[in-house]
Amino acid sequence: MHSPDTDSILIVGAGHCGGRTAQALRAFGWTGGIDLVGDEESPPYERPALSKDALTGAKALAELDLMAPDALQALALRRHTARVTAVDAAARTAQLSNGSTLHYSALLFANGGSPRALAIPGADLPQVLTLRTKADALRLAPWLQAGKRLVVIGGGFIGLEVASSARKLGCSVSLVEGAPQLMGRAVPALLAERAQALHRSRGVDLHIGVSPLAIAPVAAGVQVALSDGSTLQADAVVVGIGIVPGTAVAQAAGVAVARGILVDRQLRTNVPHIYAAGDVAEFPSHVSGTLLRQETWQNAESQAQVVAHNLMGGQVDFAASSWFWSDQYDHQLQVCGEPAAGVQTTVREQEDGDVLVFYTDAHDKIVGASGWGLTARIAKDLKIARTLVERGVSASPSVLADPATKLKSLLK
Ligand SMILES: Cc1cc2nc3c(=O)[nH]c(=O)nc-3n(C[C@H](O)[C@H](O)[C@H](O)COP(=O)(O)OP(=O)(O)OC[C@H]3O[C@@H](n4cnc5c(N)ncnc54)[C@H](O)[C@@H]3O)c2cc1C
Missing domain, CATH: 3.50.50.60 (FAD/NAD(P)-binding domain)
Structure with a gap:
């Protein structure tokens, strides 16, 4: 049993990853305190619809929230609407823009990034x-x-x-x-x-x-x-020219940063008791070891699960396969796995005009896939392609390129 006063996890950033981490901590049995500090008024929410259904008015902004108000309440978080302005890693304290100081036993940077500014008159x-x-x-x-x-x-x-x-x-x-x-x-x-x-x-x-x-x-x-x-x-x-990851507070606290806050496979920074996850984290790929920073919904979701375990003292490696989508009109694009880890690219032109691209390594293992097509048609194929990548299935380029090959048959 942890005491909410002496054992407290501080989450910097009450966005997608921060909110999901808080949820996961409680789901995994964390009985200590959770301080969730975020500078937005809204409770934690998912952003993808902001440029899609929420922008066209097909979805209300409240529908984007990660959880219903009573579910959020049930997590018994200490929510702070403020910015974390400084972290003292030796004293294990964080300064907030509202003047308060919070003590932590472990701290997570899940503070994402802010839109890159256009530098023109x-x-x-x-x-x-x-x-x-x-x-x-x-x-x-x-x-x-x-x-x-x-x-x-x-x-x-x-x-x-x-x-x-x-x-x-x-x-x-x-x-x-x-x-x-x-x-x-x-x-x-x-x-x-x-x-x-x-x-x-x-x-x-x-x-x-x-x-x-x-x-x-x-x-x-x-x-x-x-x-x-x-x-x-x-x-x-x-x-819309990308984001700048929020590394400044971490860096000032002695945390190593490069294109993001650097973490190991367990999402730990170089500073004891400090972790990072979500858009802000730069982590080693479990496929190639290459350092990656992912600005995707799925990364925020899956890193939240792993980091919650580790904030509680676990030692879980992050090894989820990456994946993102984009919806444009009635079409969808998806990219999954690690296309850059492939040595061969195979294009599969489907009979209906949709297209899939597979990336295989030297042993024909599918390490990545991408696709574009009418959402209603291609979503099923993209799901199978993602499973092929996740399972590390091998298939020769000629089989993958042939639209007569049923993708599902490769799963067997
Ligand atoms: C318009 C839009 C559309 C998207 N569409 C897709 C999509 O279709 N598919 C897909 O895969 N991904 C999509 N994404 C990306 C996805 O939403 C992000 O990857 C995800 O939100 C990252 O979660 P995060 O928690 O790391 O960061 P965020 O959700 O950005 O949360 C970080 C939070 O920390 C707060 N914060 C920052 N600094 C501080 C501080 N010092 N103190 C306190 N709080 C702080 C921020 O204000 C923010 O609330 C989209 C993103 C946007 C913006």
Whole structure:
């Protein structure tokens, strides 16, 4: 039995991973105290719908919450709506922005990241917005109405999902992406090209390989100047150019950071009693040992389970296979496993026009897969592809490429 006063786990960040960790701690029998410190007003929630159903109004923001109010209450957390501003690792205390000091027996950084700022003139205009939180979605809502003109800067998942939601709502949308392909290197060019064609067919004015240089107020909104000399007129601009992981407080406490807060396989930092999980954590892949930082729903979910065990004194390795999805219009993209660990890439063009890409190692073991297609059609295949990766099934490229091979048959 732990005493809530002397044995207390402090969770920095009351988002997806922080909330799930608190839930898991209680599920695993932690009877000590849990201090959940978060700087958002909302109880912990899942973010994916923010750029999808919650943005189109198909889902209310309250529906995103990780648990119902009574379930949250039952966890008997000490919730603090504040920022953790400093951690003293020797004294095992944390300073909060509201002036209080909390003592901990173990501490978890689950504080995610904040949207990367666009470093061009005019990026601070009130019509220039980002999307990370419920508050951001509320700020964005008035601009997402039929007839409004939106410029999206960034052709990553969030930018493309915002474009898709805005088109559904009847906005006119221009999207600017500086790189030569959409969705960066996490997605094969073939899939990115399909997404590009879909967005064009749905009326998005795409500017690829072009950078924004400045945003200026004009009589009817704002004007975005682009590197190819053209300009775009808009009522609002949404910037989706990635996040900056929140490493500063950890680093000041002596925690090693690189592209995120560095942790080992058990999600422990180099500082005793301090852990990190979720978007902010940089961890060694169980497949290749490569250091990874994942900004995905599934990573937040699965690391929460492992870190909860370890915060309670367990020694569980994080070895979940990674996976993420993106919904754009009636299409879905998924990437699972570790495509970069593959030595061979095999494309499987399905008869219905959907496409899957498999990544195999030198022994034909499937180490990663990705796919793009009509959600209603491809979701089942993507689920099987994910299971193939999770089980480490081996199959030759010719078998994988053949649309006549039933993917399910490879599971046997
Ligand atoms: C619009 C959007 C759409 C997405 N769609 C998908 C999707 O389709 N598929 C997918 O796989 N993933 C998606 N994601 C990613 C997924 O939501 C994240 O990976 C997940 O939220 C990460 O959880 P986290 O707990 O690590 O971070 P977060 O959920 O961001 O939680 C971190 C919390 O910590 C708080 N915080 C930060 N610093 C401090 C501090 N010093 N003190 C106290 N609190 C602090 C933050 O305000 C935040 O509330 C999406 C994300 C966004 C923003």
